[in-house]
Amino acid sequence: MTSSFESPLNRFEQVKREAGEGGIDPELLPYIQASKEEDDQDYIIDSDSEDTAVVASLVKHSMLAGPLEEVVDEIVLTQHDDTVDEGDIAEICDELSTDDRAAFHSESLDEAAALHALDQKVNTIYQSIIARKPEHRPNPSLDRVRRVMEYMGDPHSAYPSIHITGTNGKTSVTRMIDALCTEQGLRTGRFTSPHLHTVRERIAIDNEPISREGFIAAYEDIKPIITLVDNECAEQGQAPLSFFEVLTAMAFQAFADAPVDVAIVEVGLGGTWDCTNVLPSSVQVLTPIDVDHQRWLGATVEEIARDKAGIIKPDSLVISGPQHHSVTQIISQAATAHSSVARFYGTDFQVCERNLGVGGQIVTLRTPAGIYEDVFLPLFGAHQATNAAVALTAFEAFMSGGLQDPTVVEHAMMNVSSPGRVEVVRSSPTVIVDACHNPAGATTLVDTLEESFAFGTVIGLFSAMKDKDVEGVLSVLEPVFEEIVLVEMPGERSMPLEQMRSIAHDVFGEDRVHESAESPSYEENTAHGIALAADLGEAQVSDGQKAGVVACGSVVFAADVRQACHHAHSIRRTRNSLL
Numbered sequence: 001m002t003s004s005f006e007s008p009l010n011r012f013e014q015v016k017r018e019a020g021e022g023g024i025d026p027e028l029l030p031y032i033q034a035s036k037e038e039d040d041q042d043y044i045i046d047s048d049s050e051d052t053a054v055v056a057s058l059v060k061h062s063m064l065a066g067p068l069e070e071v072v073d074e075i076v077l078t079q080h081d082d083t084v085d086e087g088d089i090a091e092i093c094d095e096l097s098t099d100d101r102a103a104f105h106s107e108s109l110d111e112a113a114a115l116h117a118l119d120q121k122v123n124t125i126y127q128s129i130i131a132r133k134p135e136h137r138p139n140p141s142l143d144r145v146r147r148v149m150e151y152m153g154d155p156h157s158a159y160p161s162i163h164i165t166g167t168n169g170k171t172s173v174t175r176m177i178d179a180l181c182t183e184q185g186l187r188t189g190r191f192t193s194p195h196l197h198t199v200r201e202r203i204a205i206d207n208e209p210i211s212r213e214g215f216i217a218a219y220e221d222i223k224p225i226i227t228l229v230d231n232e233c234a235e236q237g238q239a240p241l242s243f244f245e246v247l248t249a250m251a252f253q254a255f256a257d258a259p260v261d262v263a264i265v266e267v268g269l270g271g272t273w274d275c276t277n278v279l280p281s282s283v284q285v286l287t288p289i290d291v292d293h294q295r296w297l298g299a300t301v302e303e304i305a306r307d308k309a310g311i312i313k314p315d316s317l318v319i320s321g322p323q324h325h326s327v328t329q330i331i332s333q334a335a336t337a338h339s340s341v342a343r344f345y346g347t348d349f350q351v352c353e354r355n356l357g358v359g360g361q362i363v364t365l366r367t368p369a370g371i372y373e374d375v376f377l378p379l380f381g382a383h384q385a386t387n388a389a390v391a392l393t394a395f396e397a398f399m400s401g402g403l404q405d406p407t408v409v410e411h412a413m414m415n416v417s418s419p420g421r422v423e424v425v426r427s428s429p430t431v432i433v434d435a436c437h438n439p440a441g442a443t444t445l446v447d448t449l450e451e452s453f454a455f456g457t458v459i460g461l462f463s464a465m466k467d468k469d470v471e472g473v474l475s476v477l478e479p480v481f482e483e484i485v486l487v488e489m490p491g492e493r494s495m496p497l498e499q500m501r502s503i504a505h506d507v508f509g510e511d512r513v514h515e516s517a518e519s520p521s522y523e524e525n526t527a528h529g530i531a532l533a534a535d536l537g538e539a540q541v542s543d544g545q546k547a548g549v550v551a552c553g554s555v556v557f558a559a560d561v562r563q564a565c566h567h568a569h570s571i572r573r574t575r576n577s578l579l
Contacts, residue, residue: 118212155256166287176391183412189255196559272310290440381448442476456545460484
């Protein structure tokens with residue numbers, strides 16, 4: 001057998017993207033150590049060694065099981081020849097020379113160490129940015145980012161762009177447009193918020209999170225300009241750039257450096273004063289608008305709509321999802337005032353038909369250019385079908401309005417993902433995570449659960465930020481959740497457990513409310529909450545029925561539950577392989 005193989009770290013990278021970034025898992029170390037042969041000194045792991053963190057991270061993030069050298073062999077061999085069956089790997093590895101295997105392992109650890117060092121640098125940059133004013137406390141001005149862009153040579157004007165705002169569905173629509181543009185052969189830049197596991201998710205190139213090197217380079221490029229503008233702001237008695245403003249500037253610079261053919265950019269908050277609104281976009285998208293972020297955007301849906309309609313630019317194309325009648329009027333008036341053309345869901349485009357399918361749904365979509373039949377969408381819920389119609393219409397508008405190749409549309413939609421949006425992250429029992437954090441989002445979640453999942457009982461797992469309408473969200477969820485388990489997130493923005501308990505008791509009654517507070521560690525409480533909710537569900541279903549656990553209330557909480565389930569899966573596979 002030849003000893004010439006591609007680097008196994010490509011496989012590691014792929015699995016890490018699927019599993020999410022995480023810290024070092026000390027619980028894995030005994031299993032890694034125990035798996036080593038006592039006389040195999042080359043692979044013994046010293047718990048005090050600087051390599052320990054690298055090795056633990058390597059095995060944890062790979063989500064593969066087995067002794068370290070076998071894990072590396074599996075990755076190398078399956079990447080080299082994906083026809084190799086797992087059962088044949090051990091036999092093939094036995095045929096390799098000791099030198100070959102040592103070379104594979106050495107290369108893997110060296111590259112893992114390099115990735116580990118880059119991750120540390122990314123985290124250092126992230127911590128320095130997050131120390132600034134947070135994104136949930138916006139500075140209502142575009143001047144700071146405009147100044148940064150001017151000093152950088154206006155990188156945001158170097159490529160055409162599509163700008164997306166709304167209350168719910170923004171990220172899903174953004175990802176769908178990205179998939180359509182990518183399938184068309186365009187190089188894309190995607191900017192979304194918040195992130196689930198790593199800040200690099202917010203800035204995506206070619207439908208993938210920006211590389212560690214790219215993230216670092218983008219920051220180093222703009223760092224001197226950020227310092228300059230911060231100093232100018234201080235001299236004028238103004239606030240320095242915020243966390244979100246710095247990330248926005250990094251994204252626009254990274255897109256210009258790539259370079260991308262199109263940037264698909266989601267607003268952070270609102271529209272008019274959101275720093276992404278410096279974009280000279282040719283297409284603007286407004287997903288359904290409802291009440292949220294009232295402190296910053298207004299107390300009524302009309303006030304919020306006026307703020308979000310602030311992204312509409314002169315002589316552009318405006319695509320609107322389903323809206324309240326009053327919101328439709330506001331968008332129409334704003335488009336007319338800017339000599340722009342507006343297309344509305346239900347009038348100019350719509351979902352004609354949809355049927356449930358395995359792992360998603362099959363939809364027929366009508367756009368201003370024509371009809372696309374039997375498109376498979378691997379996402380659940382009527383809202384995602386609507387999002388697909390919005391995204392496809394925006395894509396058509398960007399591509400000059402004509403009917404697009406049905407094969408491009410089918411392949412793009414087939415490959416769409418929307419992590420943290422009615423996402424199944426575990427089975428037996430089924431655990432679903434959803435990022436809903438307002439009553440409108442909760443209503444969509446309830447509708448999707450009732451349509452797409454035949455659960456005998458559903459147990460809620462819930463946490464929330466203190467500035468959200470928690471009573472409104474829980475009131476929507478109460479008819480569907482048999483019982484609910486509360487978990488308190490850390491941080492000053494999170495709602496204290498006592499406050500959540502009081503609201504939950506009012507909505508559900510004391511007997512249906514449980515708490516996960518077994519440990520001072522939030523991560524352990526989250527894991528305990530998942531287990532408690534699963535046990536409650538299993539205890540209440542009859543033979544032939546299925547229990548479901550639904551974690552929701554916050555994007556941050558959805559991400560944490562998502563990662564906890566992946567983490568548990570990784571440890572379970574590792575343990576089983578050593579039995």
